[in-house]
Each structure stands twice: as C-alpha cells, then as structure tokens.
Amino acid sequence: MKTENSIDIxxxxxxxxxxxxxxxxNKTRYGKEQLAETDDREERFRDWENLRYWFRGIENCAPWVRKxxxxxxxHLPKWLNTKHxxxxxxxxxxxIPPGFLPTFNSHTIEWNMHRIPGLSEQFVYFNDDMFLLKRTGETDFFRNGLPVDMLALQPDVANVDNPVMPYIYLNNAFEIAFPEKSAYEIF
Structure with a gap:
C-alpha cells in the first residue's frame, strides 16, 4: 500500500x-554478461560498524519518518531489532525482478527501489555512510508533495585524477539559489 502524505527512508x-x-x-564477479570493469575494491563493501549511529541519527533527528x-x-546486523x-x-x-538477480550492482538496487512493497510515494534514499546529525523536518525534503532537492550525477564531467569517482555531485544548488522554490519549479 503506497501512501501519499508520509515520508519513508x-x-x-x-x-x-x-x-x-x-x-x-565471487561467482558473478567475472560473469560473461559483465561488459566493463567495475570498482570492486574492498572498501566498497566493507561494514564500517557505524550503522547503529545511522539509526540513532534517524531516531533523534527525524522522528517523523513513517518507515x-x-x-x-x-544478511542483517546481529544487534538489529527486526521487530521495531x-x-x-x-x-x-x-x-528486484528475478532476471536481474543476484545483483551486487548498486545501480540495479537503486533503479528498482520504486518496487519496494509498501514504500511511500515520498521517500529519501540514504547510503549507510550518510548520517543525519541535526534535527530535520519533513519540509527539508518535500514541500507540497514535491522534492525540495535533487542530486545530479554528471558522469561526463572530467575528473580524470580520480578514476573511481569520475563524476561530480551537484547537490543543494537549487536550495541555495532559490530557497523559496523546489527544483521542479525551476525547470
């Protein structure tokens, strides 16, 4: 059941x-369907053991979150209260549709998020290394049912000095330039 007036994470x-x-x-690492080399460094998949702080940040800084x-x-962290x-x-x-499984590709995982059962129409996506550190409100993320911010990945922007991150994040530009409007009102 999708909801319209609540925000999920x-x-x-x-x-x-x-x-x-x-x-x-490892079974899929060098599969015949892999078309290009991928960033397969250990740190991309390492558990830094800071997930408890992530949950604490959500609990303390965004208590309005529905789910x-x-x-x-x-797999799950042993300490996680799965009954919360x-x-x-x-x-x-x-x-994720079976034809795309198993996957270890973040793009496949992200591009199918809209299929998560029970996900609100309004949701905020976090990686496990992005933390809330101060109190936020729903209007920091959505106003009038629209996102107030957007993230753009620019894969063609030259960053040749860093082969792992050859793109630039453009974020919060609209909020800084046009605090009274959402990004969707600009375009």
Missing part, C-alpha cells in the same frame, strides 16, 4: 565480511 547496507555473500558475489526500509542482500514497528527489512529478492 530507504537505506542500503551490505556486510562484505559475510562468507555466503562473498561466495555469491525505514532496510535494503540488504539477506518502523523497520521494514527488504531483501533484493523482495523487489
């Missing part, structure tokens, strides 16, 4: 130390 998480996950990932959709390959009423555990198999 989607967070993706992986435990790169999980031996079962590693085994599955937290915790997207995972299938605001928590929805979402495995890749719960929302």
């Amino acid at each position: 989607v967070i993706t998480w992986v435990d790169g130390n999980d031996p079962e996950w590693r085994s599955e990932k 937290v959709h915790f997207v995972t390959w299938g 009423p605001k928590l929805n555990i979402v495995r890749h198999t719960d929302y």
Whole structure:
C-alpha cells in the first residue's frame, strides 16, 4: 500500500565480511554478461560498524519518518531489532525482478527501489555512510508533495585524477539559489 502524505527512508547496507555473500558475489564477479570493469575494491563493501549511529541519527533527528526500509542482500546486523514497528527489512529478492538477480550492482538496487512493497510515494534514499546529525523536518525534503532537492550525477564531467569517482555531485544548488522554490519549479 503506497501512501501519499508520509515520508519513508530507504537505506542500503551490505556486510562484505559475510562468507555466503562473498561466495555469491565471487561467482558473478567475472560473469560473461559483465561488459566493463567495475570498482570492486574492498572498501566498497566493507561494514564500517557505524550503522547503529545511522539509526540513532534517524531516531533523534527525524522522528517523523513513517518507515525505514532496510535494503540488504539477506544478511542483517546481529544487534538489529527486526521487530521495531518502523523497520521494514527488504531483501533484493523482495523487489528486484528475478532476471536481474543476484545483483551486487548498486545501480540495479537503486533503479528498482520504486518496487519496494509498501514504500511511500515520498521517500529519501540514504547510503549507510550518510548520517543525519541535526534535527530535520519533513519540509527539508518535500514541500507540497514535491522534492525540495535533487542530486545530479554528471558522469561526463572530467575528473580524470580520480578514476573511481569520475563524476561530480551537484547537490543543494537549487536550495541555495532559490530557497523559496523546489527544483521542479525551476525547470
């Protein structure tokens, strides 16, 4: 059931130390369908053990959040209270079409988020290394049902000195330039 007047959070998480996950990932690492080299460094999948702080940040800084959709390959932190009423555990198999599974590609995981069962029409996406550090309100993210901010990835912008991140994040530009308007009103 999708809702229109509530805001959810989607967070993706992986435990790169999980031996079962590693085994599955290694089976697909050099598959025949892989068209290009990928960034497969250990730090991309490492669990930095700071997820408790992420949840604490949401609890303290955004208590208005309706649900937290915790997207995972299938493993969970041992300490996670899976019975919390605001928590929805979402495995890749719960929302990604079978033809794209198994996946270890963040784009596949992100591009299918709209398929998460019960996800609100309005949601905010977090990686597990993005934290809320001060109190926020719903209007920091949505106004009149529209997002107030947007993120643009510019893959063609030259950043040749860094082959891992050859793009530039453009974020908050609209909020700074036009605090009274949403990005969608500008275009």
